[in-house]
Amino acid sequence: MRALWPSLSFLLASCASAPPPARAPSQTAQQFDLIIRGGTIVDGSGGQPFTGDVGISGDRIVAVAPHLDGMASRTIDATGLAVAPGFVNMLSWANDSLVEDGASESDIRQGVTLEVMGEGDSEGPYNDKMIANAEAQQVDIKYPISWRSLRGYWDFLEKKGIAPNVASFVGASQVRTFVLGEDDVDPTPAQLAEMQNLVRAAMNEGAMGVGSSLIYAPATFAETPELIALATASAQCGGMYISHMRNESDHVLDATDELIAIARASGGPAEIYHMKQAGTGNWDKQKPMIDRIEAARAQGIRITADMYTYTAGATGLDAAMPPWVRAGGYDQWRKRLLDPVMRKKVIAEMKLRPVGWDSLYFQAGGPDKVLFLQFKNPALKKYTGMTLAQVAKARGTSPEDTAIDLVIEDGTRVGTAYFLMGEENVARQTALPWMSFGSDAGSQAPRGKFLLSSVHPRTYGNFSRLLGKYVRDDKKLSLAEAVRKLSYQPASNLGIKDRGMIRAGMHADLAIFDAAKIADTATFDKPQQFAVGMRDVLVNGQPVLLDGQMTLARPGRAVTGPGTGRCPPK
Numbered sequence: 001m002r003a004l005w006p007s008l009s010f011l012l013a014s015c016a017s018a019p020p021p022a023r024a025p026s027q028t029a030q031q032f033d034l035i036i037r038g039g040t041i042v043d044g045s046g047g048q049p050f051t052g053d054v055g056i057s058g059d060r061i062v063a064v065a066p067h068l069d070g071m072a073s074r075t076i077d078a079t080g081l082a083v084a085p086g087f088v089n090m091l092s093w094a095n096d097s098l099v100e101d102g103a104s105e106s107d108i109r110q111g112v113t114l115e116v117m118g119e120g121d122s123e124g125p126y127n128d129k130m131i132a133n134a135e136a137q138q139v140d141i142k143y144p145i146s147w148r149s150l151r152g153y154w155d156f157l158e159k160k161g162i163a164p165n166v167a168s169f170v171g172a173s174q175v176r177t178f179v180l181g182e183d184d185v186d187p188t189p190a191q192l193a194e195m196q197n198l199v200r201a202a203m204n205e206g207a208m209g210v211g212s213s214l215i216y217a218p219a220t221f222a223e224t225p226e227l228i229a230l231a232t233a234s235a236q237c238g239g240m241y242i243s244h245m246r247n248e249s250d251h252v253l254d255a256t257d258e259l260i261a262i263a264r265a266s267g268g269p270a271e272i273y274h275m276k277q278a279g280t281g282n283w284d285k286q287k288p289m290i291d292r293i294e295a296a297r298a299q300g301i302r303i304t305a306d307m308y309t310y311t312a313g314a315t316g317l318d319a320a321m322p323p324w325v326r327a328g329g330y331d332q333w334r335k336r337l338l339d340p341v342m343r344k345k346v347i348a349e350m351k352l353r354p355v356g357w358d359s360l361y362f363q364a365g366g367p368d369k370v371l372f373l374q375f376k377n378p379a380l381k382k383y384t385g386m387t388l389a390q391v392a393k394a395r396g397t398s399p400e401d402t403a404i405d406l407v408i409e410d411g412t413r414v415g416t417a418y419f420l421m422g423e424e425n426v427a428r429q430t431a432l433p434w435m436s437f438g439s440d441a442g443s444q445a446p447r448g449k450f451l452l453s454s455v456h457p458r459t460y461g462n463f464s465r466l467l468g469k470y471v472r473d474d475k476k477l478s479l480a481e482a483v484r485k486l487s488y489q490p491a492s493n494l495g496i497k498d499r500g501m502i503r504a505g506m507h508a509d510l511a512i513f514d515a516a517k518i519a520d521t522a523t524f525d526k527p528q529q530f531a532v533g534m535r536d537v538l539v540n541g542q543p544v545l546l547d548g549q550m551t552l553a554r555p556g557r558a559v560t561g562p563g564t565g566r567c568p569p570k
Contacts, residue, residue: 030070033057033541037068039078039512043502044085046484054083056508059540059555063504076536076543078512082479085487085500086113086509086539087463090306091273091438094166095123100141100449102162102554103544107443109530110463111511113539114499114559115443116490118169119244119273120213123153124205125170125178125198133329137412139376140452151205154558161554163544164443165509167494167561169211169242170202172230173219182218182329187226195226196233197569204567206560208494209239209268214246214255215358216318217326217333224258228265235268237563238495242271247358249278249420256289260296260303269302271493274313274440275429278420279363286425290432297434304493306436307429309465311421312524313360314373314440314456316413317403320361322349330412337404347400360418367392367399371524372406374415374453380406384454385525388416417456417524430470431477436490437466446528457527461520464531468519479515495562508541 032055041064042049055063055070063070089107092115098104107115117123124147126134131145147153150168157166175198179191187195199210210230213219231241241262245255256272263270272293277285296303318326318333325346326333336342354362364370367388375381383391383406392402406414429435441459444450458465463486470476477485491500499507511534518533537545542555 030055030063030068032062032068032070032072034074034076035068035070035072036076036078036083036510036512039081039083041502042082042084042480042483044484044488044500046481046488049082049480054502054510056538056541059507061502061504061506061508064502076512080514081512081535082515083502084111084483084511084513085502085506086511086537087111087486088114088116088436088490088500089439089463090116090271090436090490091119091308091440092117092443093119093441094443096138096141097442097444097450098157098162098166099143099160101445102157102160102556103445103550104162104164104443105445105550106460106530107439107463108163108537108545108550109534110461111513111534111537112164112443112463113509113511113537114165114167116167116169116208116438116494118171118207118211119440120171120173120211120216120219122150122168122171122174122202122211123147124149124151125174125202127178130177137330139374139412139415140449149205150202150207154206158557162556163554164539164556165559166556167206167208167559169209169240170199170207172210172212172222172227173216175199175230176218176222180218182327184218184221184324184327186223192226192229196229199230199233200237200567200569203234203237203239203561203563204565204569206558206564207239208561209241210234211242211273213244213273215244215248217323220246220323220357221327224262228262231262231266231268231270235266237567239561239563240269240271240493240495241266242273244273248276249282249358249363250353251358252277252282252285253288253292256292260292260301263296263301263303269304269493271303272305274438275305275307275435276313276421277425278313278360280365280422282363283422283425286428293434304434304436305432306438306490307426308438308440308458308462309426309430309470310456310458310462311423311426312371312417312419312456313421314415314417314458315360316416317407318413319416319418320350320359320370320403321346322354323357334408337408343404346404347398350400350403360420361403363420364418369419371417371419372414373417373455375410376412377410380410381452415453427470427474427476430466436485436493437463439463450528455527457520457522457524460522460527460529461531464518464533465520467513467515468533472515472518496559499559508538510536510538512536
């Protein structure tokens, strides 16, 4: 396929046009810190690409024109290459990987300049017990948690030095655990008010909204009115509600209705994390799911979604076992699994179609569709890259017994991939106009502690796979539209007004790549392989990737939400 693709210069010249009048005219003798010359500018608007120059001073774009006559301390020749706004990773788990290595190389090499965290759990607020539990669950990357709030985490990263920008939602599970612990309990009115105030405090620090992950304990114990209350506190501060919905399989339509109801009641926007229809028996639910979303949007309810570009998800063995056994945190979970009566009950529920919960083990369709990625216990790391079926055979135990034993022996939920989705559904979703993209993974490099475990290939390829496979090869959407959905659209959804476009006044977060070569190379067999085709990446005006090589620049900073400084607790 790639051999038949025309040269990039021909491809981009065929769609290039003069920029619209709204763009800055040519400048005369202006001084810039950096000029990007001669690239095909795909500006994030979704409009026609055009050939031109981009002038940068400090951390801002100051001019965009067909030709800039000014002088610059540095020039980047982008002839034959696409120049796009930096990409937004709407679902990042770079929390730990940025602590270990601020380079964020696997995402920088795909053009990602903003990592957005906070799926249910977030890096604040913390209390002492939560910190102790979080530190106990650390796997390969171990560090003391020295902060208590999101702002404290951002300050830590900025002081350490990181290549990308970072942002975060405040986790609904985080505030629930802070107030209620991890048990299956309902908040009193006073406790719910305290949880709302924690959301407001995080919004005041700069959170983008509140994020939930409703298949996991303790998040799954939160009922709809509790979520509406938290989403309302977020919306009053200009924030979004974003959710790994309560069900992504048999009851995905009911879960979609719940998310829409939360958005309607809160008055704020809502987004679906990693939209999918899990399990072969649910692939036909895609159209009615889309219809529900578009009907809500037609009513003025701001519903959007994000996705990763693969047919497998990745999480842990907690997603294979019923919520009741996981209540109270890992120690209580392990204690119940060691009880013969409870163990027998868990095994029975694992084998049956789930009722009232979402079992990724059941929806995957068998133990051969469950792949192990990460263990904490050195004695178990030999199983990394094997399926549950293979490990069960090697140990001479049933798949269900094997899964339970591994959780007990590892001291963690065990990192696991589940093969769940249909390729046609994935491809169709990439073209939805309200779809953005998130890796649901860390950002790392094939070195050091990162080699102690495996990863899902989305860690290295999610965004380049969109631009290579789905844009160039399969032609599911245009390059301009894909860039819009990677940059301006997610930034706009988050309420970020000065990133996501190539326009004068915007922060200079930019990705320069060869549209004829960009591609993912990571596979499930060999996942720790960098994507190709990205040549230069700028963050806040500084090159962090230049001529295909990482630089030592660490200009990343916290990008804060619309409630910053104006949303104190009540």
